[in-house]
Amino acid sequence: MTVRPPAGAWRQLAPATAFYLVFFGIPLLILLVLSFWRQEGFTQVPDATLGNYAGGLTNKLYVTVLLRTILVALVTALIVVPIAYVMAYLMRFRFERRANLLLGLVLISLFSGYLVRIYAWRTILGTEGLLNTALLQLGLIAEPITALIFSPWAVMITLVGLLLPLALLPISSSMSNVSRDHVEAARDLGSNGLRLHRTVLLPMVLPGVGTAFAIAFVLAAGDFVVPTMLGGASGGTMIGNLITNFFRSSSADWPLGAALSFVVLALLVIVYLVTTRLLRWVSRR
Amino acid sequence: MIGQRAAPATDRAGEAGSGILSRWAARIFVAIVLLYLFAPVVVTVLFSFTTSPRLSLPIEGLTLDWYGQAFSNPLFMTALTNSLWLALVTAVVSVGLGLPFSFGLARLKDRARGPLLTASLVPAAVPALVLGLALAVFFTTIHVRPGLLPAAIGHILVALPFVILTLNARLETFDFTVLEAARDLGASPIRTFRDITFPIIRPSVLGAALLAMALSIDEFVVTWFTIGNQQSLPVLIWGLLRRGIDPAVNALATVVLFSLVVLVILASLLSRRRS
Amino acid sequence: MDPRVRSLLMARLNADVSRRRFIQGAAGMAAVTVLGTGAVSAAGRKPAGRTPRGAQAGDEIGGPLNFLGYEGEEAPNVSKAFLEQNGIVMQPKYIGAADDALTQFQTGGRGQMDLMASNKDFQRGVLDAGIEFMAPLDMARIPNAAGLWPAFKVAPWVVRDGVQYTVPLIWGDEPCIYDPAKWPDGPPARYTDFADPKWAGSLVWLDDPYTNIWLYGRSLGYADPSRITQAQLDAVVEAMLASKPNIVAYGASLGDMVDIMVRGDASMGIGGWAGQLAIAREKGKEFAVASPAVDGTFYWSDAYAMALDAPNPANVYAFIDFMMGAEPNAQIAAELGSGCTTAPAWDLLDPDVQELFPYDTVRAEDGGVLYSQQVLPPQQPDGDIVNTGAWTDAWQVFKLS
Numbered sequence: 001m002t003v004r005p006p007a008g009a010w011r012q013l014a015p016a017t018a019f020y021l022v023f024f025g026i027p028l029l030i031l032l033v034l035s036f037w038r039q040e041g042f043t044q045v046p047d048a049t050l051g052n053y054a055g056g057l058t059n060k061l062y063v064t065v066l067l068r069t070i071l072v073a074l075v076t077a078l079i080v081v082p083i084a085y086v087m088a089y090l091m092r093f094r095f096e097r098r099a100n101l102l103l104g105l106v107l108i109s110l111f112s113g114y115l116v117r118i119y120a121w122r123t124i125l126g127t128e129g130l131l132n133t134a135l136l137q138l139g140l141i142a143e144p145i146t147a148l149i150f151s152p153w154a155v156m157i158t159l160v161g162l163l164l165p166l167a168l169l170p171i172s173s174s175m176s177n178v179s180r181d182h183v184e185a186a187r188d189l190g191s192n193g194l195r196l197h198r199t200v201l202l203p204m205v206l207p208g209v210g211t212a213f214a215i216a217f218v219l220a221a222g223d224f225v226v227p228t229m230l231g232g233a234s235g236g237t238m239i240g241n242l243i244t245n246f247f248r249s250s251s252a253d254w255p256l257g258a259a260l261s262f263v264v265l266a267l268l269v270i271v272y273l274v275t276t277r278l279l280r281w282v283s284r285r
Numbered sequence: 286m287i288g289q290r291a292a293p294a295t296d297r298a299g300e301a302g303s304g305i306l307s308r309w310a311a312r313i314f315v316a317i318v319l320l321y322l323f324a325p326v327v328v329t330v331l332f333s334f335t336t337s338p339r340l341s342l343p344i345e346g347l348t349l350d351w352y353g354q355a356f357s358n359p360l361f362m363t364a365l366t367n368s369l370w371l372a373l374v375t376a377v378v379s380v381g382l383g384l385p386f387s388f389g390l391a392r393l394k395d396r397a398r399g400p401l402l403t404a405s406l407v408p409a410a411v412p413a414l415v416l417g418l419a420l421a422v423f424f425t426t427i428h429v430r431p432g433l434l435p436a437a438i439g440h441i442l443v444a445l446p447f448v449i450l451t452l453n454a455r456l457e458t459f460d461f462t463v464l465e466a467a468r469d470l471g472a473s474p475i476r477t478f479r480d481i482t483f484p485i486i487r488p489s490v491l492g493a494a495l496l497a498m499a500l501s502i503d504e505f506v507v508t509w510f511t512i513g514n515q516q517s518l519p520v521l522i523w524g525l526l527r528r529g530i531d532p533a534v535n536a537l538a539t540v541v542l543f544s545l546v547v548l549v550i551l552a553s554l555l556s557r558r559r560s
Numbered sequence: 561m562d563p564r565v566r567s568l569l570m571a572r573l574n575a576d577v578s579r580r581r582f583i584q585g586a587a588g589m590a591a592v593t594v595l596g597t598g599a600v601s602a603a604g605r606k607p608a609g610r611t612p613r614g615a616q617a618g619d620e621i622g623g624p625l626n627f628l629g630y631e632g633e634e635a636p637n638v639s640k641a642f643l644e645q646n647g648i649v650m651q652p653k654y655i656g657a658a659d660d661a662l663t664q665f666q667t668g669g670r671g672q673m674d675l676m677a678s679n680k681d682f683q684r685g686v687l688d689a690g691i692e693f694m695a696p697l698d699m700a701r702i703p704n705a706a707g708l709w710p711a712f713k714v715a716p717w718v719v720r721d722g723v724q725y726t727v728p729l730i731w732g733d734e735p736c737i738y739d740p741a742k743w744p745d746g747p748p749a750r751y752t753d754f755a756d757p758k759w760a761g762s763l764v765w766l767d768d769p770y771t772n773i774w775l776y777g778r779s780l781g782y783a784d785p786s787r788i789t790q791a792q793l794d795a796v797v798e799a800m801l802a803s804k805p806n807i808v809a810y811g812a813s814l815g816d817m818v819d820i821m822v823r824g825d826a827s828m829g830i831g832g833w834a835g836q837l838a839i840a841r842e843k844g845k846e847f848a849v850a851s852p853a854v855d856g857t858f859y860w861s862d863a864y865a866m867a868l869d870a871p872n873p874a875n876v877y878a879f880i881d882f883m884m885g886a887e888p889n890a891q892i893a894a895e896l897g898s899g900c901t902t903a904p905a906w907d908l909l910d911p912d913v914q915e916l917f918p919y920d921t922v923r924a925e926d927g928g929v930l931y932s933q934q935v936l937p938p939q940q941p942d943g944d945i946v947n948t949g950a951w952t953d954a955w956q957v958f959k960l961s
Contacts, residue, residue, distance in 0.1 A: 222412025
């Protein structure tokens with residue numbers, strides 16, 4: 001590829017860069033500054049206080065919600081990623097001919113409407129819902145399982161359904177760069193089963209797996225719609241709901257909400273870094 | 286090599302089982318995953334046609350009444366118009382910004398390109414909640430009231446990373462020597478673009494635009510924080526969902542679903558074509 | 561059920577729970593537009609010395625009538641013939657939260673709004689705070705209002721300093737709604753009894769601090785649960801927390817609440833409404849309403865008002881007078897599943913509709929419980945008495961715990 005003088009390149013990069021700076025950089029910056037201000041009555045007062053961070057992190061209730069969110073998001077991601085990995089593997093190396101069709105189906109499920117898919121799980125998981133009705137009629141249970149709806153389980157089940165396609169895409173993309181010959185050669189040399197994946201395949205698709213984990217984890221942690229619709233009284237508050245509440249005027253505390261947002265962002269980065277290091281360590285041994 | 290092909294492939298469960306078992310295990314696995322992914326979709330579509338107002342079995346009859354109700358909701362037309370407007374603006378602007386950006390990226394040396402590409406994907410890594418909040422606070426600070434325009438900006442922010450990703454993938458293998466040749470022959474930049482560049486990349490551009498539209502039509506969280514009292518389709522559906530069972534919502538959702546599916550299919554078909 | 565009646569019921573059922581709240585912020589959906597207390601926000605926006613458009617023309621009946629209030633209370637079915645006969649064109653805009661109307665009034669709506677409909681607590685708060693919003697009414701132009709029950713003639717959200725500002729249209733209570741197949745005896749005697757383990761997996765509450773805190777405050781024996789100290793508020797939250805393990809979910813609206821019950825995910829709802837029964841019946845489920853024997857429940861009432869500087873006052877008066885007539889008043893009460901506000905209307909109601917609400921309360925000379933009862937706490941702290949902000953905070957703490 002020919003490299004042209006970068007001068008022209010900057011001119012082309014400028015508009016999008018300007019857009020990002022103005023509508024992404026600046027708003028985040030404002031939010032960051034806001035997290036150091038104080039809420040008084042209905043307005044925010046400029047200040048330079050760590051009070052919001054301190055208050056947020058020492059409040060037992062908030063910390064509980066934060067930890068619960070991280071746990072749910074972690075478990076969700078740990079369920080989603082392996083399933084996505086297996087699915088991507090099968091699509092690439094087993095059902096090659098239909099790989100495109102399968103990928104297409106996955107994409108279609110992804111774009112079938114975020115809100116409505118969530119709401120549909122109420123019909124599936126409800127006490128008189130499809131799942132319970134089916135299980136009852138099959139005689140597998142005697143009483144409907146009420147714990148499936150309006151609980152942390154409902155939240156997790158729904159999140160897995162929402163995030164699986166999103167996690168599948170990057171892993172699938174990475175896998176498509178792995179040649180069959182390479183895999184078969186490794187098998188010829190005696191690598192089999194789990195070992196094959198751990199020492200040969202996984203290192204090659206690690207970037208994709210890492211991305212998939214990041215996507216699943218970040219989206220699960222930040223979601224507030226699923227807990228609202230399906231969480232009920234016992235699983236209904238994740239950190240997303242908590243933060244949103246601080247921006248409602250009836251119990252407004254914007255600086256606190258802003259501070260919590262950045263705490264969450266920081267935590268997400270940390271968890272992501274830790275997990276990718278872990279993955280790399282696993283695949284090197 | 287033939288022997289290798291016929292040998293049972295291993296799966297995550299451990300050592301190779303008998304060929305047929307592994308093959309069926311694989312099929313069942315894929316089937317279950319697809320079932321899991323499509324269950325909510327099937328439920329939505331199915332119950333938009335059933336007569337039961339309770340969204341539960343048994344299914345007594347089929348009807349198109351819910352579609353009639355959905356369409357006669359006065360807010361529906363408003364929401365539909367707004368969503369279409371937003372989708373169009375998002376597509377045009379995000380391609381308008383993303384295409385030059387991708388070209389610029391393609392011309393940079395590798396060392397600058399990698400980080401810059403990653404940087405352009407950062408908005409996709411931030412939870413939509415935080416994006417929405419940041420934008421809401423931003424607009425309040427500059428005294429712009431929530432509405433369609435702020436929502437549009439939010440949509441563009443959401444779509445841009447994906448547009449850049451898509452176009453960048455295409456432009457990485459773009460042969461710039463053709464452009465140089467045209468230049469040497471005296472063609473103006475505009476003419477070069479119109480007659481040479483664009484026809485080549487048109488499928489990808491259209492694909493990226495359709496992707497942007499799909500992202501915009503389905504966008505809820507960022508929209509919710511920036512659109513104020515206005516309606517978009519997801520915002521309308523959210524409002525209706527908060528009210529209780531109404532199969533008309535299913536009808537509405539099915540309509541949105543099919544349009545999104547069409548968009549996505551077109552987008553991927555176009556992205557893969559090379560003219 | 562008649563589809564028009566059904567849609568009116570649905571409108572009420574699906575009104576955002578926040579309609580009962582004072583401070584909510586514009587339309588609830590916009591999480592960001594923060595509303596200051598009424599008198600302060602946007603005060604400077606109104607141009608000084610503005611005269612209402614058509615000050616002369618508004619004296620005649622006919623032409624537009626701009627309505628801003630809860631959906632259904634502009635009574636499209638009931639008033640159809642009347643509007644046509646008088647050449648009045650109703651132009652309705654609906655609100656979710658009560659203070660939406662105030663927001664609109666203060667941000668350019670003044671001089672363009674005519675008829676309004678909203679709830680008693682909000683109207684009382686406005687009158688208490690002396691906010692410029694509702695116009696004094698010339699009751700001579702509303703002769704039918706003479707039929708109002710005594711309670712509605714003297715209530716603090718209707719009359720202030722001898723001047724009348726609102727005309728009550730409908731009223732009702734907030735009982736528990738339940739599945740009699742599962743709970744033949746209905747709700748327990750007190751709300752605090754819901755802590756009993758037998759209610760596990762059955763309860764659905766409304767996602768509204770004011771309803772729940774007030775009801776549990778009543779259950780703890782506070783004389784006026786709307787005026788409590790922080791210590792008392794903490795005690796109420798404690799009592800609510802005792803019941804929390806039995807709560808399945810919070811309904812986002814009355815409609816959402818009945819949705820959850822119809823699907824069988826819950827069987828006892830607190831802070832419900834008689835209109836939910838009709839919707840449940842339509843979906844094939846027979847529910848019942850009742851209030852705890854000892855604690856009872858609270859009452860609400862919605863009333864018409866006229867905006868200050870209304871451009872079409874003649875139409876407003878004519879319309880309100882019409883709705884106070886016996887038949888229209890009875891019809892709107894029946895349609896909206898509520899109590900009627902005038903004695904002549906009551907006579908026209910079917911016996912089973914008459915049974916729905918305790919009319920003795922409103923027949924009482926001193927105004928009965930409707931007059932004295934206040935659900936919302938004050939906007940600003942009053943000595944030791946905590947305000948709405950404290951209640952919403954307490955509700956957040958409750959939901960998080």
